Amino acid sequence: MKEKAKKNIVEVISILFIILFVYAAASKWMAFDKFQAQLSQSPIIGPFTRWIVWIVPLAELFLSILLIVPKWQVMGLYGSFSLMTAFSTYIIAITQFSEYIPCSCGGILEHMSWNIHLLFNLCFVILASIAILIRPAQNHFTLLE
Amino acid sequence: MLSRRIKSLFPFFFISIGLILILYYWSAKTNKNEFRRLFPSHVLLDEKVTDLAYNSYYIAGKTKKTIYLGNYVTPDYITEFLPSAALLKHFRVHLNSPEKLKSAGFILSVDSPMYFLTEGNEALLFRSEFPDLQLESSIGHSLPHFSLFCPISSTSFLLRSYNPQKATTTISKIYYSPYKKIEILNILQKQVDGIFCTDGMMGYDPVSHKFVYIYYYRNQFTVTDSDLHIIYRGTTIDSNSTVKFTVSSFDQHKTTIISSPQRPINKRLVLDHGNILVQSGLVAKNENAGILNRYAVVDVYAMNDGHYRFSFYIPNYNGEQVRDFSILNDDLISLCGHFLIHYHLNMPDPN
Numbered sequence: 001m002k003e004k005a006k007k008n009i010v011e012v013i014s015i016l017f018i019i020l021f022v023y024a025a026a027s028k029w030m031a032f033d034k035f036q037a038q039l040s041q042s043p044i045i046g047p048f049t050r051w052i053v054w055i056v057p058l059a060e061l062f063l064s065i066l067l068i069v070p071k072w073q074v075m076g077l078y079g080s081f082s083l084m085t086a087f088s089t090y091i092i093a094i095t096q097f098s099e100y101i102p103c104s105c106g107g108i109l110e111h112m113s114w115n116i117h118l119l120f121n122l123c124f125v126i127l128a129s130i131a132i133l134i135r136p137a138q139n140h141f142t143l144l145e
Numbered sequence: 146m147l148s149r150r151i152k153s154l155f156p157f158f159f160i161s162i163g164l165i166l167i168l169y170y171w172s173a174k175t176n177k178n179e180f181r182r183l184f185p186s187h188v189l190l191d192e193k194v195t196d197l198a199y200n201s202y203y204i205a206g207k208t209k210k211t212i213y214l215g216n217y218v219t220p221d222y223i224t225e226f227l228p229s230a231a232l233l234k235h236f237r238v239h240l241n242s243p244e245k246l247k248s249a250g251f252i253l254s255v256d257s258p259m260y261f262l263t264e265g266n267e268a269l270l271f272r273s274e275f276p277d278l279q280l281e282s283s284i285g286h287s288l289p290h291f292s293l294f295c296p297i298s299s300t301s302f303l304l305r306s307y308n309p310q311k312a313t314t315t316i317s318k319i320y321y322s323p324y325k326k327i328e329i330l331n332i333l334q335k336q337v338d339g340i341f342c343t344d345g346m347m348g349y350d351p352v353s354h355k356f357v358y359i360y361y362y363r364n365q366f367t368v369t370d371s372d373l374h375i376i377y378r379g380t381t382i383d384s385n386s387t388v389k390f391t392v393s394s395f396d397q398h399k400t401t402i403i404s405s406p407q408r409p410i411n412k413r414l415v416l417d418h419g420n421i422l423v424q425s426g427l428v429a430k431n432e433n434a435g436i437l438n439r440y441a442v443v444d445v446y447a448m449n450d451g452h453y454r455f456s457f458y459i460p461n462y463n464g465e466q467v468r469d470f471s472i473l474n475d476d477l478i479s480l481c482g483h484f485l486i487h488y489h490l491n492m493p494d495p496n
């Protein structure tokens with residue numbers, strides 16, 4: 001594949017992540033009380049709600065900024081990969097608490113079943129890995145090469 | 146370069162998974178409890194399975210020989226199950242005002258020979274007597290809105306409803322004719338908000354004439370006589386004597402929810418032959434953490450004084466949770482998914 005095509009794919013994937021993160025963070029903030037109340041029902045993160053209600057949307061916005069700035073894009077992709085992996089693991093873990101499964105995702109994501117949600121997240125994990133694997137080498141970012 | 150990049154993903158991958166797993170195991174550990182269960186052997190034997198074709202059935206009541214099933218989707222259909230013959234029989238009943246059936250939440254209760262269709266949000270009660278298949282709304286008086294209904298005799302029934310003055314739910318005994326309502330304030334004890342904190346299940350044992358109310362979110366149950374005089378308050382084997390949750394409102398106070406991780410301590414109540422059977426939502430110290438994903442754990446208490454007797458497991462079937470269960474003499478019937486599972490029950494004698 002030509003370098004140009006690879007670069008375009010990485011750009012498209014980054015834009016998808018930016019849309020996802022900004023949308024997710026915005027819908028959480030627009031219904032913050034609801035988000036906080038729902039998150040606090042979670043059997044896994046309930047006790048840490050106070051921090052997580054801020055950490056998750058801020059992390060989403062922070063990663064969007066990293067993805068926008070060309071110099072930081074690689075870090076953004078690694079961060080997105082990690083966050084989506086963590087979300088996917090969370091979904092697998094929470095479905096193990098069988099009958100009691102609260103949901104705290106905003107907007108359209110709220111209407112997905114847990115299996116669809118997991119599939120959705122795994123697609124984004126794969127997208128992030130693709131972007132990381134095919135991205136053209138950059139001179140100014142060699143830490144992870 | 147590609148393999149180096151693949152390798153570079155590994156630490157991110159494992160750290161992300163690790164973080165969530167730490168949270169998971171931490172919370173699973175705090176879900177264990179400081180009590181132990183006693184398990185006699187061979188309580189359930191001879192599993193027999195009947196396919197009901199639909200998963201919307203629930204147990205509506207029983208007579209000496211028959212279990213009655215209602216269906217959430219088609220409330221005007223009654224299903225009879227005879228354990229002795231493993232026989233299913235369906236029949237349809239009729240309301241004198243059939244347009245009311247469109248209301249979503251009709252629940253069937255059978256207290257043979259009487260049977261009832263009730264809808265608490267709209268305060269509707271229809272009743273009839275087998276073998277008559279025509280139900281009548283036979284109370285010449287408007288009922289309060291109610292959240293639970295329990296038939297106790299041919300002349301009266303019990304309701305759980307919300308009392309706005311006291312800001313809590315209460316139990317009332319209602320006589321048909323002449324209409325009379327006796328509201329009892331001291332059976333349910335408010336701890337937080339009077340709605341979620343007092344939420345639970347109720348049942349009446351026609352053999353011993355005792356009424357039992359058990360809370361979902363604390364370890365207490367209350368046993369009364371048929372006139373709702375408290376005989377005693379008992380506790381289940383765990384130590385959750387106060388509800389642990391807080392409630393919060395959003396959407397300009399239009400929606401109120403429980404806002405802390407809270408699974409019910411007590412999930413189902415079944416009364417039978419001097420025993421109070423409680424399906425528990427808690428894992429004991431002498432059990433594996435994953436036990437609740439494979440079985441319904443049932444703790445048995447003595448009806449006369451509420452002491453803990455023993456526990457047993459009702460297995461899930463085909464990966465489906467036990468949705469409901471009931472006991473008829475030496476038979477235990479459970480509903481899992483669209484299956485009805487029928488066991489021979491070998492209850493240990495009271496010691």
